Amino acid sequence: MDTASRLTPARSVSEGVGVSMNHLMRELAPITGAAWEQIDDEARSRLAPNLAARRLVDVSGPHGWDFSSVNLGRVRPLDQTTAGETGEGVRLRLRHVLALAEVRVPFTVSRVELENAERGADDLDLDDLGRAARELALLENRAVFHGWAGADITGLVDSSTHRGLPLGADPTEYPQVAAKAVDTLRNAGIGGPYALAIGPAGYERIVESTEHGGLLVLDHLRRILGGGKVVRSPGLTGALVVSLDEGHFQLHLGQDISVGYSHCDADTAHLYLEESFTFRVVEPDAVVALTE
Structure with a gap:
Protein backbone atom coordinates (compact mmCIF):
# COMPACT_ATOMS: atom_id res chain seq x y z
CA MET A 1 0.00 0.00 0.00
CA ASP A 2 1.50 3.34 -1.01
CA THR A 3 2.17 6.14 1.44
CA ALA A 4 -0.60 8.33 0.06
CA SER A 5 -3.34 5.88 1.06
CA ARG A 6 -5.83 7.12 3.62
CA LEU A 7 -9.43 6.77 4.66
CA THR A 8 -12.04 8.22 2.36
CA PRO A 9 -13.60 11.64 3.08
CA ALA A 10 -16.93 12.81 4.43
CA ARG A 11 -19.97 10.52 4.74
CA SER A 12 -18.22 7.39 3.49
CA VAL A 13 -16.96 4.22 5.05
CA SER A 14 -13.26 3.45 5.28
CA GLU A 15 -11.61 2.18 2.12
CA GLY A 16 -8.02 2.66 3.17
CA VAL A 17 -5.63 3.00 6.05
CA GLY A 18 -3.09 5.81 6.19
CA VAL A 19 0.55 4.81 6.45
CA SER A 20 2.49 7.98 5.68
CA MET A 21 3.34 9.19 9.21
CA ASN A 71 -10.80 26.41 16.48
CA LEU A 72 -14.26 27.11 17.97
CA GLY A 73 -14.17 30.82 17.16
CA ARG A 74 -14.89 31.87 20.74
CA VAL A 75 -13.03 33.41 23.66
CA ARG A 76 -13.40 33.81 27.39
CA PRO A 77 -12.06 36.70 29.49
CA LEU A 78 -8.91 36.19 31.52
CA ASP A 79 -8.45 37.49 35.04
CA GLN A 80 -6.15 40.50 34.64
CA THR A 81 -4.54 39.88 38.01
CA THR A 82 -2.97 36.68 36.66
CA ALA A 83 -1.00 38.63 34.05
CA GLY A 84 0.74 40.99 36.44
CA GLU A 85 0.44 44.74 36.15
CA THR A 86 -1.47 45.91 33.05
CA GLY A 87 -2.38 49.32 31.75
CA GLU A 88 -5.84 50.84 31.73
CA GLY A 89 -8.13 49.45 29.03
CA VAL A 90 -6.09 46.31 28.45
CA ARG A 91 -8.27 43.30 27.61
CA LEU A 92 -7.12 39.71 28.12
CA ARG A 93 -8.98 36.83 26.49
CA LEU A 94 -8.31 33.15 25.89
CA ARG A 95 -9.27 31.37 22.67
CA GLY A 155 -22.31 13.14 21.59
CA LEU A 156 -25.41 13.26 19.45
CA VAL A 157 -27.71 11.75 22.07
CA ASP A 158 -26.93 14.25 24.83
CA SER A 159 -26.74 17.25 22.53
CA SER A 160 -30.25 16.92 21.12
CA THR A 161 -32.62 19.74 22.07
CA HIS A 162 -35.68 17.59 21.37
CA ARG A 163 -37.54 15.32 23.71
CA GLY A 164 -36.57 11.69 23.14
CA LEU A 165 -39.08 9.26 21.66
CA PRO A 166 -39.55 5.67 22.87
CA LEU A 167 -38.51 3.17 20.20
CA GLY A 168 -39.84 -0.08 21.63
CA ALA A 169 -38.98 -3.58 20.48
CA ASP A 170 -41.59 -4.11 17.72
CA PRO A 171 -39.96 -3.25 14.37
CA THR A 172 -43.35 -2.83 12.66
CA GLU A 173 -43.83 0.26 14.86
CA TYR A 174 -40.47 1.80 13.92
CA PRO A 175 -41.84 3.64 10.86
CA GLN A 176 -44.38 5.46 13.05
CA VAL A 177 -41.67 6.47 15.53
CA ALA A 178 -39.33 7.55 12.73
CA ALA A 179 -42.11 9.61 11.17
CA LYS A 180 -42.62 11.47 14.46
CA ALA A 181 -38.89 12.14 14.68
CA VAL A 182 -38.73 13.43 11.10
CA ASP A 183 -41.76 15.63 11.76
CA THR A 184 -39.99 17.02 14.84
CA LEU A 185 -36.93 17.91 12.76
CA ARG A 186 -38.99 19.52 10.01
CA ASN A 187 -40.94 21.59 12.54
CA ALA A 188 -37.58 22.84 13.86
CA GLY A 189 -36.62 23.96 10.36
CA ILE A 190 -34.16 21.11 9.76
CA GLY A 191 -34.23 19.76 6.23
CA GLY A 192 -33.53 16.28 4.95
CA PRO A 193 -32.81 13.76 3.75
CA TYR A 194 -32.67 12.01 7.09
CA ALA A 195 -31.08 8.87 8.46
CA LEU A 196 -32.06 6.36 11.11
CA ALA A 197 -29.05 5.07 13.04
CA ILE A 198 -29.77 1.96 15.10
CA GLY A 199 -27.74 -0.68 16.92
CA PRO A 200 -27.04 -4.09 15.31
CA ALA A 201 -29.86 -5.92 17.11
CA GLY A 202 -32.45 -3.34 16.09
CA TYR A 203 -31.12 -3.27 12.52
CA GLU A 204 -31.47 -7.04 12.30
CA ARG A 205 -35.09 -6.80 13.44
CA ILE A 206 -35.77 -4.21 10.73
CA VAL A 207 -34.32 -6.17 7.80
CA GLU A 208 -36.14 -9.33 8.87
CA SER A 209 -39.57 -7.71 9.25
CA THR A 210 -42.51 -6.97 6.99
CA GLU A 211 -45.68 -5.00 7.70
CA HIS A 212 -49.25 -6.00 6.95
CA GLY A 213 -49.59 -6.18 3.19
CA GLY A 214 -46.03 -7.45 2.72
CA LEU A 215 -44.22 -4.09 2.68
CA LEU A 216 -40.69 -4.40 4.00
CA VAL A 217 -40.12 -2.32 7.12
CA LEU A 218 -36.76 -1.25 5.69
CA ASP A 219 -38.38 0.11 2.52
CA HIS A 220 -41.06 1.95 4.51
CA LEU A 221 -38.41 3.58 6.69
CA ARG A 222 -36.43 4.76 3.67
CA ARG A 223 -39.53 6.47 2.28
CA ILE A 224 -40.20 8.20 5.59
CA LEU A 225 -36.58 9.37 5.71
CA GLY A 226 -37.03 11.20 2.41
CA GLY A 227 -34.64 9.05 0.46
CA GLY A 228 -32.24 8.77 3.38
CA LYS A 229 -30.82 5.61 4.85
CA VAL A 230 -30.99 3.18 7.74
CA VAL A 231 -27.52 2.69 9.19
CA ARG A 232 -26.43 -0.31 11.25
CA SER A 233 -24.55 1.41 14.08
CA PRO A 234 -22.38 -0.64 16.47
CA GLY A 235 -21.84 1.21 19.73
CA LEU A 236 -25.20 3.00 19.68
CA THR A 237 -27.69 2.32 22.46
CA GLY A 238 -31.21 2.93 21.20
CA ALA A 239 -31.44 4.83 17.92
CA LEU A 240 -31.16 8.29 16.39
CA VAL A 241 -32.85 10.16 13.58
CA VAL A 242 -30.50 12.78 12.13
CA SER A 243 -30.48 15.19 9.24
CA LEU A 244 -27.95 14.33 6.54
CA ASP A 245 -27.82 17.94 5.40
CA GLU A 246 -24.27 19.26 5.64
CA GLY A 247 -22.95 21.45 8.43
CA HIS A 248 -24.77 19.99 11.43
Missing part, protein backbone atom coordinates in the same frame (compact mmCIF):
# COMPACT_ATOMS: atom_id res chain seq x y z
CA ASN A 22 6.94 8.63 10.28
CA HIS A 23 6.04 8.06 13.92
CA LEU A 24 4.30 4.82 12.89
CA MET A 25 7.78 3.28 12.45
CA ARG A 26 6.65 0.90 9.72
CA GLU A 27 10.03 1.08 8.05
CA LEU A 28 11.62 -0.50 11.15
CA ALA A 29 9.34 -3.55 11.14
CA PRO A 30 10.72 -6.91 9.90
CA ILE A 31 7.63 -7.17 7.68
CA THR A 32 7.78 -7.53 3.91
CA GLY A 33 5.73 -5.57 1.43
CA ALA A 34 3.53 -8.60 0.73
CA ALA A 35 2.66 -8.97 4.41
CA TRP A 36 2.01 -5.24 4.85
CA GLU A 37 -0.37 -5.35 1.89
CA GLN A 38 -2.42 -8.13 3.49
CA ILE A 39 -2.44 -6.35 6.86
CA ASP A 40 -3.63 -3.10 5.30
CA ASP A 41 -6.28 -4.86 3.20
CA GLU A 42 -7.58 -6.72 6.24
CA ALA A 43 -7.76 -3.51 8.25
CA ARG A 44 -9.79 -1.85 5.49
CA SER A 45 -12.24 -4.72 5.24
CA ARG A 46 -12.75 -5.01 9.02
CA LEU A 47 -13.18 -1.25 9.54
CA ALA A 48 -15.57 -0.66 6.66
CA PRO A 49 -18.77 -2.20 8.10
CA ASN A 50 -18.24 -0.81 11.60
CA LEU A 51 -17.36 2.89 11.16
CA ALA A 52 -21.04 3.82 11.20
CA ALA A 53 -20.76 7.35 12.58
CA ARG A 54 -18.82 8.48 9.50
CA ARG A 55 -21.87 7.73 7.35
CA LEU A 56 -23.96 10.23 9.33
CA VAL A 57 -21.73 13.25 9.92
CA ASP A 58 -19.39 15.56 8.01
CA VAL A 59 -15.77 14.43 8.12
CA SER A 60 -13.01 17.04 8.06
CA GLY A 61 -9.49 15.88 7.29
CA PRO A 62 -7.34 13.99 7.77
CA HIS A 63 -5.17 16.98 8.67
CA GLY A 64 -2.08 15.10 9.89
CA TRP A 65 -0.62 13.82 13.15
CA ASP A 66 0.50 17.30 14.19
CA PHE A 67 -3.04 18.71 13.95
CA SER A 68 -3.90 19.17 17.62
CA SER A 69 -7.11 21.20 17.98
CA VAL A 70 -10.18 22.67 16.31
CA HIS A 96 -11.52 28.33 22.92
CA VAL A 97 -10.36 25.21 21.07
CA LEU A 98 -11.38 21.57 21.04
CA ALA A 99 -8.35 19.31 21.45
CA LEU A 100 -8.04 16.07 19.49
CA ALA A 101 -7.89 12.74 21.31
CA GLU A 102 -5.35 10.08 20.32
CA VAL A 103 -6.46 6.45 20.23
CA ARG A 104 -4.15 3.46 19.88
CA VAL A 105 -5.36 -0.16 19.88
CA PRO A 106 -2.60 -2.83 19.88
CA PHE A 107 -2.74 -6.17 18.10
CA THR A 108 -0.32 -8.97 17.28
CA VAL A 109 0.59 -11.07 14.26
CA SER A 110 2.58 -14.30 14.34
CA ARG A 111 6.01 -13.97 12.72
CA VAL A 112 5.44 -17.37 11.12
CA GLU A 113 2.37 -15.92 9.38
CA LEU A 114 4.40 -12.93 8.19
CA GLU A 115 6.98 -15.29 6.69
CA ASN A 116 4.20 -17.26 4.99
CA ALA A 117 3.11 -14.08 3.19
CA GLU A 118 6.49 -13.93 1.47
CA ARG A 119 6.05 -17.58 0.43
CA GLY A 120 2.85 -16.59 -1.35
CA ALA A 121 0.20 -17.31 1.31
CA ASP A 122 -2.75 -14.97 0.83
CA ASP A 123 -4.81 -16.09 3.82
CA LEU A 124 -2.81 -14.89 6.83
CA ASP A 125 -4.26 -15.39 10.30
CA LEU A 126 -5.12 -11.79 11.23
CA ASP A 127 -7.88 -12.42 13.74
CA ASP A 128 -6.32 -10.14 16.35
CA LEU A 129 -6.27 -7.31 13.83
CA GLY A 130 -9.99 -7.88 13.34
CA ARG A 131 -10.54 -7.52 17.08
CA ALA A 132 -8.51 -4.30 17.18
CA ALA A 133 -10.44 -2.85 14.23
CA ARG A 134 -13.77 -3.57 15.94
CA GLU A 135 -12.57 -2.00 19.19
CA LEU A 136 -11.36 1.17 17.52
CA ALA A 137 -14.52 1.55 15.42
CA LEU A 138 -16.71 1.05 18.48
CA LEU A 139 -14.76 3.69 20.41
CA GLU A 140 -15.11 6.24 17.62
CA ASN A 141 -18.82 5.44 17.19
CA ARG A 142 -19.53 5.72 20.91
CA ALA A 143 -17.74 9.07 21.09
CA VAL A 144 -19.93 10.44 18.29
CA PHE A 145 -23.18 8.88 19.51
CA HIS A 146 -22.84 9.06 23.29
CA GLY A 147 -19.93 11.43 23.88
CA TRP A 148 -16.57 11.06 25.60
CA ALA A 149 -16.34 13.25 28.69
CA GLY A 150 -12.60 12.76 29.12
CA ALA A 151 -12.00 14.12 25.62
CA ASP A 152 -14.51 16.99 26.00
CA ILE A 153 -16.79 15.43 23.37
CA THR A 154 -20.57 15.77 23.67
CA PHE A 249 -22.16 17.57 12.83
CA GLN A 250 -18.38 17.56 12.39
CA LEU A 251 -15.91 14.72 12.91
CA HIS A 252 -12.40 16.22 12.72
CA LEU A 253 -9.56 13.82 11.90
CA GLY A 254 -5.92 14.55 12.58
CA GLN A 255 -4.34 11.26 11.62
CA ASP A 256 -6.84 8.90 10.07
CA ILE A 257 -6.82 5.25 11.12
CA SER A 258 -3.32 3.91 10.46
CA VAL A 259 -1.32 0.74 11.12
CA GLY A 260 1.88 1.25 13.10
CA TYR A 261 4.73 -0.90 14.39
CA SER A 262 5.69 -1.24 18.06
CA HIS A 263 8.21 -4.07 18.42
CA CYS A 264 8.89 -7.75 17.80
CA ASP A 265 9.82 -10.64 20.02
CA ALA A 266 10.94 -14.10 18.94
CA ASP A 267 7.50 -15.26 17.85
CA THR A 268 5.28 -12.22 17.50
CA ALA A 269 5.08 -8.83 15.79
CA HIS A 270 3.39 -6.19 17.96
CA LEU A 271 1.46 -3.67 15.85
CA TYR A 272 -1.35 -1.20 16.47
CA LEU A 273 -4.16 0.79 14.90
CA GLU A 274 -4.05 4.50 15.69
CA GLU A 275 -5.99 7.68 14.95
CA SER A 276 -6.57 11.16 16.36
CA PHE A 277 -9.97 12.83 16.24
CA THR A 278 -12.57 14.98 17.91
CA PHE A 279 -16.27 15.60 17.30
CA ARG A 280 -18.61 18.53 17.72
CA VAL A 281 -22.32 19.15 17.26
CA VAL A 282 -22.89 22.45 15.46
CA GLU A 283 -26.70 22.18 15.25
CA PRO A 284 -28.26 20.31 18.21
CA ASP A 285 -31.73 20.74 16.66
CA ALA A 286 -30.73 18.31 13.87
CA VAL A 287 -30.97 15.09 15.89
CA VAL A 288 -33.74 13.23 17.73
CA ALA A 289 -32.87 10.41 20.13
CA LEU A 290 -34.99 7.27 20.22
CA THR A 291 -34.78 5.44 23.54
CA GLU A 292 -35.04 1.70 24.06
